[in-house]
Amino acid sequence: MTLSRLASRLRLPLGFVVGGLYLAFARPSRETLLAGAIVAFLGILVRAWAAGHIIKNDKLATTGPYAHTRNPLYFGSFLIACGFAIAAHWALLIFVAVFWLLIYGPTIARERAKILEKFPDTYPDFERNVPAFFPRLTAWKGSGQGEGTPFSAALYMRHGEWRALMGYLGGMTWLVLRLRGVIG
Template sequence: MRWSGLHSTCCEIPVISWAAFAKRIRVPLGFAFAVVYFWLARPRPWSLAVGILIATLGLLVRAIASGYVRKNEILTTAGPYSYVRNPLYLGSVVTAAGFALAAQNLWIALALTAIFVLVYLPVIRSEETFLRKRFPEFEAYARHVPRLWPRRASLLGATGTFSWQLYCHHREYNALLGALVMIAALAAKMVWWPK
């Protein structure tokens, strides 16, 4: 656990930084949000179809990124990392946008936006701080490659190849399986509990 170095005044109890806390809660929060999401979702055939297409694009970005990244070993700059510094998070945002559209509920879209701003952005900043300390070349990389929104030619020429072994090592298939379960649940809700 990473501590921010701040202490409470009364008992000298370490206070965890928001980024460290956000990193710890993001997965459990996702599961809890899935329950609320299913309850609030009001899918229609068109919204489900378009939402699935957008979510699939996000899952594809995540899958490709996971086949390149070697976490904490090297600074990955090839593949999708040559266009954005955080393609896994970009893929998550696109996937979430697809599911928000599929749900056809403004509250879901607002909640997903809040989760991204309050949970994921602090985690991204914290991870980039770690990368700056671990890899001296990160600073030059960050100057040429945007954080989340790709530019046409950020770092063309970065070499590397996709690895199914890395994809499996990072268990990225879990994102696909989770998406398939949610799609099936939305389809069932649309058929059996239409509103």
């Protein structure tokens, strides 16, 4: 089994382990909770925007957030993770960064190979012009070869991104309760 395949398989189970550790060690303050909530909510918005543009496995998405980064869903998840780390305690950011590199780096590389195989005519130009992770500020206009869709709330719902919003609301509620001493 390759490192990228292993990272892909471990991504979800390790996420639950990390979540459990997070719940055990979170020590929010008002300031960190507010700052983290804002960063995490930006991640929720990025994921929602991306989910409303992508038609998985049918078209190479190059519009919306995909004109800024090739991996907006992962970038949004990164913002959510950083936001929750900030909200809980700033030191957790180091752990988030290491976890991200070890798990998502190989996953992104593996997915890149699959996408290149599926879209050999359009992906190379897209890859040359749009960064893999951290977004460019201006939208790439494309060569006219890639396809995209306008934002669709139906796609957002079909991809289940509302679950990320529910997780955000639940996690922030838990942090508020911990901050107020309701949860020990």
